[in-house]
Amino acid sequence: MTRKILVTSALPYANGSIHLGHLVEHIQTDIFVRFQRLMGNQCYYMCADDAHGTAIMLSAEKSKQKPEDYIYNIRKEHIQDFKAFNISHDHYYSTHSEENRILSEEIYLKAKQSGAITTKEIKQYYCEQTNLFLSDRFIKGRCPKCHEEDQYGDACEKCFHTYDATELKEPYSVYSGKKPVIKNSIHYFFKLSNFKDIINNWLQEGHVTDPVKNKLQEWLDVGLKDWDISRDAPYFGFRIPEETNKYFYVWLDAPIGYISTTKNWCDTTKKESFERIWKSKEYEIHHFIGKDILYFHTLFWPALLHVGGYQLPQKVNVHGFLTVNNEKMSKSRGTFILAKSYLKKLNPEFLRYYYASKLTSAIDDLDFSTKDFTNKINSDVLGKVINICSRLSAIIHKYGEGNISTIPSGAKNMLESIRSHRKKIENFYETLEFSKAMKEIMICADIANQFIDSEAPWSVAKSDTKYAIEICTAGINACRYIMIYLKPVLPNIVEGVEALLNNAPYKWNDLDTTIETQSIKTYHHLASRITLEEVEHIINM
């Protein structure tokens, strides 16, 4: 049965470049997507830039651009970076779009109609220098409890006390450094508690892993608070319909970007009906997100979807953060790596493999260790896998004029044992246990190398060329299976193998077949070894 799946990665914020952290998520998602397609499932991958909010407005101002131009350029750069890493988005759109405005308004108005929107007058700090209301993150001061300096408006990082921004001592605006004034403003709230049952039922249905479910259960038990979804002008975003000078908070229209991106893609390509994807149960919706935005995707998002008349997600997959050499990735620590810096020195396929070899379905953080990376790539990708291609094709061209023959009966066991890992690997890809999948595949590569070594076709060739080529034919078939296994992770390298072996693009079902009596091309390096120095060079470039 062919499954129909729509997959998304969280929308990168259009206020900075893509870095190796973003790529954890996009590579994880892409491996899943490519695996589904390889299996013959209908799988579309949607993403977009999250283009609204105060931060973007201010960054645009700072660079003396209109926000529209600013986000246009960032998006262009994001698309380029993702493409370089072979991330196979079917569409990469923007939340600053007509479709997104219309859908956001629609969903909001439905929520309003259902009685889920309410207003409250709130007291908020206001910076008179910049004419901006200051959210918690944009105001600092002294903690009211322990008096620690330079604390944000929501909680103290020293004593963990949480408070209201207005309780801060000696507050100042992070924009101007000046003391802000308190101003009243009407804000619009989404009554999340109206959807408690919807969320709770959804949560019980196995759409998230157990640890995630436990975390969410905690939040539910504490009680669902109303969600502030409005911001005052000036703001870069969508105006709230039927109101003046009120804008949707960026987190309201951001996830709706998943839907509007699909809508734009459906309208443009006519490949599928938008309603069928988002409103029928024919499609499974799978979201991939980082642990920081779990709240939005598992509480607000199901509620918004429900009130908007859309189907709720089948899966919300949550991953951890990236650390670099076991430190938090940060500019000040000197552990920040941009996608662009990586690309200047290293093969993007290597990062895909490295992440795959470390990714699990858990929320654990993932470490990019320069030493470990170098070892793993040289040893697994080059030494174990690509080396099989390289050593066999050399013999085939030296002794067999570039033609493979038939698989000898003595090699059937070896091929069968490689094929016997198929179901396990399939299952590991499906359940996002990529590290386990890579381990299985490396076992297969070991089997192939051991076989080649024990049969020693290079010495057999001296007395029995025909049999030597048969051994190599078996070896090539082993190699081919391993490449099919790896295709979701290493699309480029595998494409090179398909070309080398004069084969059509592999599907998962090609694990049922063998190749015999045909020519193969001469081998050229599919990838090159790396040194620790090269890898270390990409940090803080």
Add this chain to the structure above:
RNA sequence: CGCGGGGUGGAGCAGUGGUAGCUUGUCGGGCUCAUAACCCGAAGGUCGCAGGUUCGAGUCCUGCCCCCGCUACCA
């Protein structure tokens, strides 16, 4: 007593009651087809500490110690 995650051979990890395992690194050997790669073998751990449950604990319970996240540019 704020909450959560974790401490297993040099490094990175697997292992939820029954002879401690994998990858890498180190050392020795083999092969010479291959990108100093591949194959075989060896050394290396009282599984953070202390108690307890059990015929038996890395695995369960209790206490303690240590590290990390919950907080910036960030996902």
